[in-house]
Amino acid sequence: MSKHHTKYQGLTSTEVTESRHQYGSNELSPRPRPSRWKLFLEKLSDPIIVILIIAMGLSLLAASYQYFVTHEDETGAGFFEPIGVFLAIILSTGIAFYFELKSEREFALLSQVSEETPYKVLREGTILRVPKRELVVGDILFLETGEEIPADAQLLEAIALSVDESTLTGEPMTTKSIRPEDQDPEATYPTDYICRGTTILEGHAVCRVDRVGDRTEQGKIFEGIQIDSSVETPLNRQLGRLSQLITRVSYVLALLILLGSTLVYAHEGGFSASWDAILSFYLSKIMLAVTVIVVAVPEGLPMSVSLSLAYSMRSMMRSNNLVRRMHACETMGAVTVICTDKTGTLTENRMRVEDFFSEEDGDGALSLLHEAIASNTTAFINDQDPRHPEVLGNPTEGALLLWISELGIDYLELREATPILAQLPFSTERKYMATIVVSRERPGKQILYVKGTPEILLTHCSLSEAKLARYQGQFASYQSRAMRTLALAYRELEEGADLSDLPRLLEGGLQLIGIFGIMDPVRREVPEAIDLCQRAGITVKIITGDTSGTAKEIARQIGLWDEGSSDEEILTGSQFASLSDEELLERVSRLKILARARPMDKERLVRLLQQRGEIVAVTGDGTNDAPALSRAHVGLSMGDGTAVAKEASDITILDSSFASIVRAVLWGRSLYLNIQRFILFQMTINVVACLTVLIGAFLGKESPLTVTQMLWVNLIMDTFASLALASLPPSPHLMQEPPRQSSTGIITPALGRQILGVGLVFVVGLFGLLSFLHSYDLGAMRWSSDGLLSPRELSVFFTTFVFLQLWNMGNAKAYHSGRSAFASLARAKNFLLISGIILLGQIVITTFAYDFFQIEPLPLSYWLILLLLTSPVLWIGEGLRLFSRLRKSSATEHPTSLSIE
Numbered sequence: 001m002s003k004h005h006t007k008y009q010g011l012t013s014t015e016v017t018e019s020r021h022q023y024g025s026n027e028l029s030p031r032p033r034p035s036r037w038k039l040f041l042e043k044l045s046d047p048i049i050v051i052l053i054i055a056m057g058l059s060l061l062a063a064s065y066q067y068f069v070t071h072e073d074e075t076g077a078g079f080f081e082p083i084g085v086f087l088a089i090i091l092s093t094g095i096a097f098y099f100e101l102k103s104e105r106e107f108a109l110l111s112q113v114s115e116e117t118p119y120k121v122l123r124e125g126t127i128l129r130v131p132k133r134e135l136v137v138g139d140i141l142f143l144e145t146g147e148e149i150p151a152d153a154q155l156l157e158a159i160a161l162s163v164d165e166s167t168l169t170g171e172p173m174t175t176k177s178i179r180p181e182d183q184d185p186e187a188t189y190p191t192d193y194i195c196r197g198t199t200i201l202e203g204h205a206v207c208r209v210d211r212v213g214d215r216t217e218q219g220k221i222f223e224g225i226q227i228d229s230s231v232e233t234p235l236n237r238q239l240g241r242l243s244q245l246i247t248r249v250s251y252v253l254a255l256l257i258l259l260g261s262t263l264v265y266a267h268e269g270g271f272s273a274s275w276d277a278i279l280s281f282y283l284s285k286i287m288l289a290v291t292v293i294v295v296a297v298p299e300g301l302p303m304s305v306s307l308s309l310a311y312s313m314r315s316m317m318r319s320n321n322l323v324r325r326m327h328a329c330e331t332m333g334a335v336t337v338i339c340t341d342k343t344g345t346l347t348e349n350r351m352r353v354e355d356f357f358s359e360e361d362g363d364g365a366l367s368l369l370h371e372a373i374a375s376n377t378t379a380f381i382n383d384q385d386p387r388h389p390e391v392l393g394n395p396t397e398g399a400l401l402l403w404i405s406e407l408g409i410d411y412l413e414l415r416e417a418t419p420i421l422a423q424l425p426f427s428t429e430r431k432y433m434a435t436i437v438v439s440r441e442r443p444g445k446q447i448l449y450v451k452g453t454p455e456i457l458l459t460h461c462s463l464s465e466a467k468l469a470r471y472q473g474q475f476a477s478y479q480s481r482a483m484r485t486l487a488l489a490y491r492e493l494e495e496g497a498d499l500s501d502l503p504r505l506l507e508g509g510l511q512l513i514g515i516f517g518i519m520d521p522v523r524r525e526v527p528e529a530i531d532l533c534q535r536a537g538i539t540v541k542i543i544t545g546d547t548s549g550t551a552k553e554i555a556r557q558i559g560l561w562d563e564g565s566s567d568e569e570i571l572t573g574s575q576f577a578s579l580s581d582e583e584l585l586e587r588v589s590r591l592k593i594l595a596r597a598r599p600m601d602k603e604r605l606v607r608l609l610q611q612r613g614e615i616v617a618v619t620g621d622g623t624n625d626a627p628a629l630s631r632a633h634v635g636l637s638m639g640d641g642t643a644v645a646k647e648a649s650d651i652t653i654l655d656s657s658f659a660s661i662v663r664a665v666l667w668g669r670s671l672y673l674n675i676q677r678f679i680l681f682q683m684t685i686n687v688v689a690c691l692t693v694l695i696g697a698f699l700g701k702e703s704p705l706t707v708t709q710m711l712w713v714n715l716i717m718d719t720f721a722s723l724a725l726a727s728l729p730p731s732p733h734l735m736q737e738p739p740r741q742s743s744t745g746i747i748t749p750a751l752g753r754q755i756l757g758v759g760l761v762f763v764v765g766l767f768g769l770l771s772f773l774h775s776y777d778l779g780a781m782r783w784s785s786d787g788l789l790s791p792r793e794l795s796v797f798f799t800t801f802v803f804l805q806l807w808n809m810g811n812a813k814a815y816h817s818g819r820s821a822f823a824s825l826a827r828a829k830n831f832l833l834i835s836g837i838i839l840l841g842q843i844v845i846t847t848f849a850y851d852f853f854q855i856e857p858l859p860l861s862y863w864l865i866l867l868l869l870t871s872p873v874l875w876i877g878e879g880l881r882l883f884s885r886l887r888k889s890s891a892t893e894h895p896t897s898l899s900i901e
Helices: 013-023 036-043 047-069 077-115 217-224 234-267 275-296 300-318 327-334 365-375 395-406 411-416 454-460 465-480 502-506 526-535 548-557 573-578 581-587 601-611 623-631 643-648 658-699 707-726 732-736 749-775 791-814 829-848 860-870 872-887
Strands: 118-123 126-131 140-143 152-165 171-176 199-211 321-323 337-340 352-357 380-382 390-392 420-424 432-438 446-452 484-492 511-519 539-543 570-572 593-595 616-620 634-638 651-653
Touching (some): 036 077, 217 623, 234 658, 275 658, 300 327, 300 658, 337 658, 352 395, 365 446, 380 395, 390 395, 395 411, 446 454, 454 465, 454 484, 454 511, 465 484, 548 593, 570 573, 581 601, 593 601, 601 616, 616 623, 658 791, 707 829, 749 791, 791 829, 791 872
Parallel strands (some): 337 539, 539 593, 570 593, 616 634
Antiparallel strands (some): 118 126, 118 140, 152 171, 152 199, 380 390, 420 432, 432 446, 446 484, 484 511
């Protein structure tokens, strides 16, 4: 673009370079980010990972002793265990690291688009288009309706200029002017000054860039969020407690094994042997104890957590949730309070005509309705996307244009057909706009159209007392429903009328066309989403810069405010600021609405709620929301929000809808349940393996499970199970339950009982099988006399152990669902695939790797018999779940139509 400009000269190329050198570029300095190596090493601080690293070291020492010192392990098979644990560590930390880096790259691309937006700048007398990031102090900038202001600037010219400063001050519409008489000494920012990150609603301006990048008001707030005020997530706390429990239990088991072995050894007279024999005995038992410690640690748990988080991140993206920090997926499931904005999140952020009232004659005043709207407005509609037309200009005027457009009227054609003779722009002092046109509806006639507040226009209209009363009643009704009200009137002018003094032409003689009730309507999906939150035990609080009346009406429409609500449940920003923290701590739990909120009120509210032990999610789209977004357990920025808000947040809601937030809660709860399902599955295996070794130590017998067999069951199989259980689809029934208590452990009493109960049943069954195998020779099909187990019998024992866990994976899938394990199998394709892989893998290793596992191949009949004999594990679980469903059948379930995919 090249156009010579004579009024201003603009900077030269040399001055641009000097300005950039002196004042910096127009880019916000990114948060200092640790190196990728540091990010990866941070993943190793996970409590379970720490235990695994210790267990890997102990296992490596034991394997080295067996291979190099005692030569008991000539094949080196013992090294497979520490290698397997090492792979589990690398996989689990690598998955988390990869997906967080991927999310950061996606976010960086999202932010980069804003920095490349071109702006019209005057340099060396020529108007150029320059990317936002290349603007410098001193640039002459030309801004128009709809543009985001790219830097702090001093106004040089302002024509009917209104700015949306809500991203900084919460003020949705502020009039800007360079005239001294228009200056507002109480304004947050000077009336002749505009700030980066705000948006021009109507009018146009010429300004000189005053501050760029970090020195702007937006940049100062961005610097304020560099301090990490993040809090420990509930999952991290619960995994920490679980790791401590596992550590203590594994050490106790190891000591018990040493104690049991010592008692048996003493009873058999072992202490009368030579000292080197005693030393050899204890070294072998210490290695066994180390093996139990390794077995007790759930290697697959970190991977299960990482996979669950990664799967949820990917799935939440399809639900319009761009997750930037992986932990936020799970934390959303623990949220007890959501502090939400009103505009754009609960509402459409688009003014719409809700109602039009008129008692005028259709052949008279009403015949001019469409012309009055089209000609006496300055806004435009961008209807490139017919389903979501965009208003350019004043939102209230846009509502009128959308209304007549939906009636099939082409407002632009009508506007062009009515030449404007004179116009008086809207001002906050006059509270009306007036335009004189040559009418198309009444050919040759000059008509004055006036649009403004009913309080002003009704006083200038000729109305009977009865009509005036009805109009005033309707006006009051609109106000009681928190609508913006607008009246339209006209006056047919006589030929030769003086058009230079429009205000005088309004005095008396106006004919009223009608009055409008206009508001930003609630999104259709929000009332159901709010209802879901309330049934899920989540408190929703509205924080808005709007008036108390508007906030109450929106809260009423979404089901958050009713006749039983009291004044104790609403505060204004000034009232909120006047109360001490101690006083507010008593009220915040009951608070539903914070109206006329000031920039830092949201952050203070979040902090107070956290002091009360709440898990808080907070929404925000403006620069002024950044401190609250950074403070909250989960910060939720909006897709159309500022770069500062997005940078401070954990999740970006791409469609800016509250319904998407509720979907994020469901995904978080489902993720946590999937982790619990995996813990149920894996800890049951660990209980069985540890008790088998422990009981064997007290009985003086070696475990029939070798190290390599336990590695297959405890590592490879668990890794696949983590894939199967981590990718289960979301469970909508979880939105019927209250949030989990962050103070409780991840292993609940019910989960613990199921782990121990099923584990003990498996142990009894396996030792019963072991007793049978000691007494009966499967190879000779007769009762045995020597009591030694053949490779085939070891195959039967090993395969039975695996099949018990395989069937139990179905019980884990159905845990806490109240449904059959076969429910929603079509949506659990990964579960079916991995179950098949585990079964096939067991067949393959038994058939082809039997020497390595110290077993032998089994005939087909054995496979079928063992599958059949172990299947009651699932059928008994199905029976118990059916009984539970029948017992609870009287409970009413609330269906939801809210899409979760």
